[in-house]
Amino acid sequence: MTGIFLQVNQVADTAQNAAQAGKGELTLSFFDLAMKGGIIMIPIVVLLILSIYIFFERYFALKDASKEDPTFMNRIKDYIHDGKIDAAHSLCQSTNTITARMLETGISRIGRPLNDINTAIENIANLETARLEKGLPTLATTAGGAPMIGFLGTVMGMIKAFYDMANAGNNIDITLLSNGIYTAMVTTVAGLIVGILAYFAYNILVARVEKVIFRLEARTTEFMDLLNEPAN
Numbered sequence: 001m002t003g004i005f006l007q008v009n010q011v012a013d014t015a016q017n018a019a020q021a022g023k024g025e026l027t028l029s030f031f032d033l034a035m036k037g038g039i040i041m042i043p044i045v046v047l048l049i050l051s052i053y054i055f056f057e058r059y060f061a062l063k064d065a066s067k068e069d070p071t072f073m074n075r076i077k078d079y080i081h082d083g084k085i086d087a088a089h090s091l092c093q094s095t096n097t098i099t100a101r102m103l104e105t106g107i108s109r110i111g112r113p114l115n116d117i118n119t120a121i122e123n124i125a126n127l128e129t130a131r132l133e134k135g136l137p138t139l140a141t142t143a144g145g146a147p148m149i150g151f152l153g154t155v156m157g158m159i160k161a162f163y164d165m166a167n168a169g170n171n172i173d174i175t176l177l178s179n180g181i182y183t184a185m186v187t188t189v190a191g192l193i194v195g196i197l198a199y200f201a202y203n204i205l206v207a208r209v210e211k212v213i214f215r216l217e218a219r220t221t222e223f224m225d226l227l228n229e230p231a232n
Helices: 002-026 030-035 038-065 072-081 085-094 098-108 114-132 136-168 174-228
Strands: none
Touching: 038 114, 038 136, 038 174, 072 085, 072 098, 072 174, 085 098, 098 114, 098 174, 114 174, 136 174
């Protein structure tokens, strides 16, 4: 009876050791897995770092651009109604917002035709919009380009796998194909991950830019309506 228990324990120990050995063989760190992608992982990682930088830099820049003093437009209206053009101009100069820079241009041209004033404000708005959209084309390019680079790595990996298979002749071993298959799969996954992240980051920033542009258009219309009001 004791011999049976000893045999059972030996079998259990052997199974446990085999399981632990199997686990050790399957363990692969994220860095090691990324290295399996080969040289094609370098541009993918560069695009990932660039996308992260652009997203956070633009996110906080747009957050600052969205800030506005709720009393600013009311003070501008009061100054213009009272004929205090210089005071309105000084208020715009002392206020560091996109709306203030736009209205400063319009106020400095009061007395000219309204079309000229509107055109001048629109020109400033276009310049400010271009600044807000800085970096967004790069994110859009990354969203489309990163998966393509990943697919390029897939093709390169498969070519390597078939090349190794051809050189092996009749002595084909799965380990000969592992490097090529790793390159193919890892680069595909990495390219898709970076592309998806860049795509979502791009759309988040575009939505915030459109929100700022809509507010600028509303302030421009409000200012032009103020100038169109009949004099008391």
